[in-house]
Amino acid sequence: MKRPFASAEQLHAIAAEYPTPFHLYDERGIRANARRLHQAFAWNGGFKEYFAVKANPNPVILSLLKEEGCGVDCATSTELLLAEALGFKGEEIMFSSNMTPFESFLLAHRLGAIINLDDLTDVEYIAKLPSIPKKMCLRYNPGGTFVVSNGIMDTPAEAKFGMTRPQLTQAVRELLRLGVEEFGLHAFLVSNAVTNDYYPALARLLFEVVRDLHAETGAHFTFVNLSGGLGIPYHPEQKPVDIQAVSDGVRQAFGEVLAPAGLDHLAIVTELGRYMLAPYGHLVSTAIRRKETHKSYIGLDACAADLMRPAIYKAYHHITVVGKEDHPHDHIYDVVGGLCENNDKFAIDRPLPKIELGDLIVIHDTGAHGYAMGYNYNGRLRSAELLLRSDGTVELIRRAETVDDYFATMKFPHSARL
Numbered sequence: 001m002k003r004p005f006a007s008a009e010q011l012h013a014i015a016a017e018y019p020t021p022f023h024l025y026d027e028r029g030i031r032a033n034a035r036r037l038h039q040a041f042a043w044n045g046g047f048k049e050y051f052a053v054k055a056n057p058n059p060v061i062l063s064l065l066k067e068e069g070c071g072v073d074c075a076t077s078t079e080l081l082l083a084e085a086l087g088f089k090g091e092e093i094m095f096s097s098n099m100t101p102f103e104s105f106l107l108a109h110r111l112g113a114i115i116n117l118d119d120l121t122d123v124e125y126i127a128k129l130p131s132i133p134k135k136m137c138l139r140y141n142p143g144g145t146f147v148v149s150n151g152i153m154d155t156p157a158e159a160k161f162g163m164t165r166p167q168l169t170q171a172v173r174e175l176l177r178l179g180v181e182e183f184g185l186h187a188f189l190v191s192n193a194v195t196n197d198y199y200p201a202l203a204r205l206l207f208e209v210v211r212d213l214h215a216e217t218g219a220h221f222t223f224v225n226l227s228g229g230l231g232i233p234y235h236p237e238q239k240p241v242d243i244q245a246v247s248d249g250v251r252q253a254f255g256e257v258l259a260p261a262g263l264d265h266l267a268i269v270t271e272l273g274r275y276m277l278a279p280y281g282h283l284v285s286t287a288i289r290r291k292e293t294h295k296s297y298i299g300l301d302a303c304a305a306d307l308m309r310p311a312i313y314k315a316y317h318h319i320t321v322v323g324k325e326d327h328p329h330d331h332i333y334d335v336v337g338g339l340c341e342n343n344d345k346f347a348i349d350r351p352l353p354k355i356e357l358g359d360l361i362v363i364h365d366t367g368a369h370g371y372a373m374g375y376n377y378n379g380r381l382r383s384a385e386l387l388l389r390s391d392g393t394v395e396l397i398r399r400a401e402t403v404d405d406y407f408a409t410m411k412f413p414h415s416a417r418l
């Protein structure tokens with residue numbers, strides 16, 4: 001059973017001070033999870049996690065991960081500027097972008113970030129930088145379907161990211177000619193993989209390509225970037241990934257593929273987003289309306305603008321009615337927001353305890369790709385973000401938007417009265 005990381009008393013006290021809806025994050029959980037990851041990969045001397053900023057760009061969250069030894073993975077100029085503002089330096093920044101404007105490469109280069117090339121045509125852009133980076137990463141797309149022990153996991157052939165195998169060889173040769181001295185190889189083949197087998201299978205694939213590229217071109221590879229993709233159990237029946245087992249699997253592939261090729265100096269790096277943050281965020285909202293038609297609806301003060309995943313992926317997010325965790329789940333509800341879109345539903349036909357108006361509703365696992373995917377549709381204003389500190393205190397780490405924020409970028413006709 002999934003329970004909120006804060007008690008009912010804590011949640012009521014927080015909601016008394018900060019109006020719902022808000023995203024609440026759990027410092028203790030975030031730090032403990034980051035430590036488990038580092039512990040599991042401690043066998044690899046160069047291990048580094050580059051947190052995928054897009055998953056949760058809140059500066060306080062990023063600083064907390066920085067304290068835990070993480071770097072950042074950025075994909076846009078804005079994310080790079082955020083990393084710079086927070087004091088991430090040089091190789092603490094991975095720049096894994098695609099369809100990249102030249103200005104963003106320039107900025108990444110100025111910051112000394114490790115640039116991860118998505119495409120062969122990116123090489124021309126690198127040639128135009130003020131100097132040639134010493135160290136670069138390349139993104140691989142093996143095409144076809146990606147299969148691990150329990151079946152087809154995804155179809156890289158349909159993904160817009162990365163280079164084909166022959167393009168990798170060509171890119172390495174061209175970059176060597178330009179003067180690049182150190183290489184890494186990256187691939188992101190499966191999203192939200194809730195299995196211990198994904199990283200080991202991906203690692204083996206990348207290790208083999210590194211071995212072969214090294215043999216073909218003589219290029220000096222120093223790291224493999226397993227990117228993101230490790231999943232979390234959104235559904236209470238799912239088993240979480242066992243990070244030690246994941247790491248053991250990567251280590252075994254490392255020993256079998258890289259060690260015999262004399263490449264066991266390679267560092268393993270990751271760009272996890274979801275795995276680092278998702279379970280440690282709750283969207284806390286209030287049941288404000290009830291409606292009985294062909295179905296029973298509970299309307300929340302939160303909506304898809306606060307959490308888009310159910311609307312766009314039909315994603316499951318567990319729901320707790322605060323204080324009623326142990327009540328019988330004998331009511332079937334659609335739990336919905338108020339957008340004028342029929343996909344604005346956090347849950348469909350969900351068995352829950354009887355909900356009274358005013359009940360606090362926790363939507364689980366919103367720490368990654370939650371607030372970050374928010375938007376202003378229907379004039380909905382973005383919520384606040386709060387951090388539950390390890391000592392039990394609560395800190396406002398981003399205020400809620402106001403109507404003035406919403407109006408700020410608009411140009412009004414002179415006749416308008418504001």
Ligand SMILES: *Cc1c(COP(=O)(O)O)cnc(C)c1O
Binds near residue numbers: 191228229273274
């Ligand atoms: C989105 C993304 C990640 C993080 O993915 P998660 O599924 O959140 O772990 C990492 N690297 C790149 C390049 C991405 O686009």
